[in-house]
Amino acid sequence: MRTTFLGVVHLGPCPSAARGRPDFEPVLAAALKDAEALASGGVDGILVENFGDAPFHKGSVEDPVPPDVPAALAVVARAVRVATGLPVGVNCLRNDGVGALGAAAVAGARWVRVNVLTGAMVTDQGLIGGEAARVAGYRKQLGVDVVLLADLLVKHAVPLAAPSPVTAARDLAARSGADGLILTGGRTGEPADLELLDSVRAAVPGFPVWIGSGVDPESAGVLRGRCAGVIVGTSLKVGGVVTHPVDPARVAALRRALGD
Secondary structure (H helix, E strand, C coil): CCCEEEEEEECCCCCCCCCCCCCCHHHHHHHHHHHHHHHHHCCCEEEEECHHHCCCCCCCCCCCCCCHHHHHHHHHHHHHHHHHCCCEEEECCCCCHHHHHHHHHHHCCCEEEECCCCCEEEECCEEEECCHHHHHHHHHHHCCCCEEEEECCCCCEEECCCCCHHHHHHHHHHHCCCCEEEECCCCCCCCCCHHHHHHHHHHCCCCCEEECCCCCHHHHHHHCCCCCEEEECHHHEHHHCCCCCECHHHHHHHHHHHCC
8 A cells, every 4th residue: 555645835924823924925935945845855745734823723613713824725735736736735723624625625635634623622722622514514515526634633632531542533434524534643743653553543444544743764664554644744844843944855765765
């Protein structure tokens, strides 16, 4: 089984963000530069997310993401797709699945990532509850063919209740409308637990399981063939620092480790 390799473009702050500025052009230019570096290193696709917007809005009806955020994601994702010729995905942080789908529809994206699709997680933004029915309804309304990837026990969060990860994985696969699930470590750049990966794969046979953090050339050999895909950001940056630009040499090294 070939492991799909998605590199992440971390956007700088959108205009409405706490550190944002009215001029979006430098953000777009930096995003395109990172996208070109990812493409030259051999990724299969690129995921665009508004990483620079922290502190984040929840993305719920009660605490919506400002309108400029999905607009920015749509503009960048489409520009990245046109510039690189690669398929793209969208993640609208912290948890706006509807906004991500809207941006994906405009950008012609292939994937959308939703961090809390089901259940309830205690996060640094407070309590975030899944809105699977709202997301599923909007995807049906749009009529787009977008793959919905949902995090299982997402990083920077702990579950409000404590179902076993296996039970949560089965519910996510069977009851949420997701097309695949993502495992991460506890924080950005931290690896996922391999025993958990094997347990989840056994619990949801045939359902795509992705790894969403902590992937590097050293771990790639272990992960290859054990997951449907990897979503990689931090380890592809200069010096492995998440706020630095993408290093094409690091991308190429991970591509080799994952195989062609």
